[in-house]
Amino acid sequence: MTDTATLTDQLGSASLAAEARGVGEARAAEQPAITISxxxxxxxxxxxxxxxxxxxSIAPGEFVCLLGASGCGKSTLLNLIAGLDAPTAGRIDVPRDGAAVMFQESALMPWLTARRNVELALRLRGVRRAERSAAASELLATVGLEDAAGRRPHELSGGMRQRVALARALAQNRSVLLMDEPFAALDAITRDxxxxxxxxxWRRTGRTIVFVTHNVREAARLGQRIVLLAPRPGRIAAEWRLPDVDERRADDPxxxxxxxxxxxxxxxxxxxxR
Known part of the structure; x- marks a missing residue:
């Protein structure tokens, strides 16, 4: 049976609790962005x-972290949501245009600059050539890399490559973004x-984000909702809903x-x- 923990006492005041309930009630009336049945x-x-x-069920604009130890099926579930694999039983409903996916490896084209890597996603989306450069520059600015647009992947740090990969995922202009441990290989400072x-x-674009991690602190830092998967076989063991606040700094106790x-x-x- 799934346990649900409410962390309002730890995360904020009664006003924040009321805000969180209001958000939850509003989202309950919305059509889910993702339904897994x-x-x-x-x-x-x-x-x-x-x-x-x-x-x-995941609401539009919600940031959900899938958390669990290695082997609990987190990445498998993400692949099923992405349509990269099919379930043996059950049903998954996602938006008609599907989802953008960002993996642990940036998988950038090494011979292309940061801008050209983002432009490639725009071209595959059907954006006209005359508009691609400006759109790519805007996306790189969104992730703080406007000054690195002309550099190739080998000239970028690991964190910068992941920012380019994020800009490329955003270039697909899909309402759902799936992220499979994208920061796991980075040092702690870069990850923060x-x-x-x-x-x-996320706050600027309103994307629905499903973020896979095995890092408990990362899930607590990012997620509006944290879904814990237990292993063998993978199943939902617990959920936590965190009241929304303007930001959660890395050093927030x-x-x-x-x-x-x-x-x-x-x-x-x-x-x-076991």
Whole structure:
């Protein structure tokens, strides 16, 4: 059975709690951006499913973190949402235009500049050639890389390459953005900076974001809602809904409070899954 934890006491005042309830009630009336109904995934020849009976509804503009230990099916679920694989049972409904996906590796074309990498996504979307350069520059400015538009990937740091990959994903102009541990290979300082960038982009663009991570603190820093997957087979073990605030800084002590609670529940989920 899924446990639901409310972290209003840790994260804010009664006014924030009321705001969070208001947001939740408004979203309940909206058509979900993503609906996952009874989804199970089992690979041919496997003795047990990777995912079992997953039910999840994600509202438009919501930032949801899928959290769990390695092997719990987080990336498998993201691939199913992206349409890169099909469930064995159940149904997934996403917007008609699908979703943009950002992976752990930036996967930039090494012979193209940052601007040209973003322009490639625009070209595949059908944007006219005369408009692509300006649109790419605007997207790079969105992720704080307007001064690096003419540099190739080998001339960029790991964090800068991931920013270009984010701009390229935004260039697809889809309402849903799926992110599979995009900052896992980066150092802690760069990761914190990119958390700030991503939050800013999310608030400005209104994208629905599903963010996969095994980092508890990252989930507490970014997510409006955190969905914990337990392993063997992957299933939803708990959820946390966090009241929305203008921003959560990396050094905010409330993040540590939330992370401690989630860590304790994650340990239980791992132990129960053995």
């Amino acid at each position: 009874g989804v199970t995934k089992q690979y041919r020849g496997a003795s047990a499913p990777v995912l079992e009976n997953i039910d999840l 900076l990119l958390h700030d960038e991503l939050e800013s982009v 409330r993040i540590d409070e939330v992370a401690r609670e989630i860590t304790a529940r994650l340990r239980e989920a791992i132990r129960d899954g």
